[in-house]
Amino acid sequence: MERITEKPSRYRHLEKMNVRELLENMNREDQEVPAAVARAIPQIEALVNAVVPKMQRGGRLFYIGAGTSGRLGVLDASECPPTFGVSEDLVIGLIAGGDRAIRHAIEAAEDSLTQAWVDLQAYEIDEDDAVIGIAASGTTPYVISGLQACRARGIVTGCVTCNPETPLAANADFPIEVVVGPEFVTGSTRLKAGTAQKLVLNMISTSIMIRLGRVLDNKMVDMKLSNVKLVDRGAKMLVQNLSLPYDEARDLLLKHGSVRKAMEAFSLEHNLSPGL
Template sequence: MEFTKTTEQDSNYNNLEKMSITDLLKNINIEDNTVPKAVQKAIPQIEALVQQIVIKMEQGGRLFYMGAGTSGRLGVVDASECPPTFGVSYNRVIGLIAGGDKAIREAVEFAEDSTTQGWTDLTQHNITEKDVVIGIAASGTTPYVIAALKKCNSEGILTGCITSNSNSPLSQVAQFPVEVIVGPEFVTGSSRMKAGTAQKLVLNMISTTMMIKLGKVKGNKMVDMQLSNDKLVDRGIKMLMSELSITYIEAERLLKKHKGVRKALNHYNYGN
């Protein structure tokens, strides 16, 4: 099967500059509505990848996301949200971006073209066979990502990927590829749009499902979340109120004493 970059194909729309603001917004939204359907088709692939991640994480492994540009930034965002949401340490889910942290805010020219830097970035975190590396690239052709995954494979490290092109070089390298085919972008080649949305949805699915299976959610509540601001403290108090059928004042006192929702629940229910 010949590799074709659908993410680079001409938009289904033309003369964008002549459209009204209303038409631009409506047409972008029309395109965006196709993304969840494309993600739905990829659920079997996502499931296969998550099953492997959970096994590795239960054994003490870590999850790495790596990408360039938008793809790298989305991986960094998802990784950075795991500790406050699920109470895990910052070294359990790690986001790497071509060009380093500077590239989170501004483009670093040609960083994605390096075939050695990706593995160098991983080795700085002492990566081992316990870990999992997910390469994120809408195009499926980013050298920084592909070369790193190839090296991971040779070192016995589990690899996955998220891409928006069928049969891409990245998909062929990754042991557990996830292909979300969103088609041409509204602005031709602007893969921060539908492809980026697809990546964000898939990353949400991967990290959330993984954390639930690792026991970081009770019922439907984030009982291990970090109480890092007043909003989250209030949320934690209300969780305790709902779970234990106690007053706001009682829940607040319990939370302040035990510094966490799970600890407060365990003490209240089991006295430990």
């Protein structure tokens, strides 16, 4: 396989560049990322279409990865409950080396050929669930072995990688290959590859949640009211859609705990059709 993520940077002698040159050159490289993601949309679509029915029937989505890739999976999973009001065990991010690896490098954790399946088994994973392996290189043993174990047990698998024709893609039912080219700093896949992976994970989780009915119109009606800003946002949704005074809308929101529940309660009380 061709390890494009390991190819030399197109730029030489970075240490001789001034700050403006560094920023402009990194930005120039970053502009290639959205185009690479766009080319992968058919692959992303296929994966989402495979995962949605699983989750509609009560299945869960798992991300597995190591290093930067693992952290991005944990990040995306952790943002689903507050954004969409789902339970914390619906989208689960696992990183090689465990939660400590989110902040600290765990030596050789990504090289294990058995630990990913051990980590997944802790959640009693089965064929109702789906697993997405994330690895910029497409060669991370922790991730590949995890997908192999899942496929052997009939669990749907996908992957996100930034190299073509990788062992990871070969072991995924629905591979996503976002080839962004060499990094500005040679081999530093926290840059373009990491950005590409973040964009793809955003697309996967957001489109899944929309298909699961967790968004009405373009609003996060199930978001958790975890701070003043979000309470204010929710109250303003109710003001706009129910024609209520702000204070009354805020009280209704806090009473019922979410925009959706507040709208349903108001509509029931006033014999209206709920919706935005």
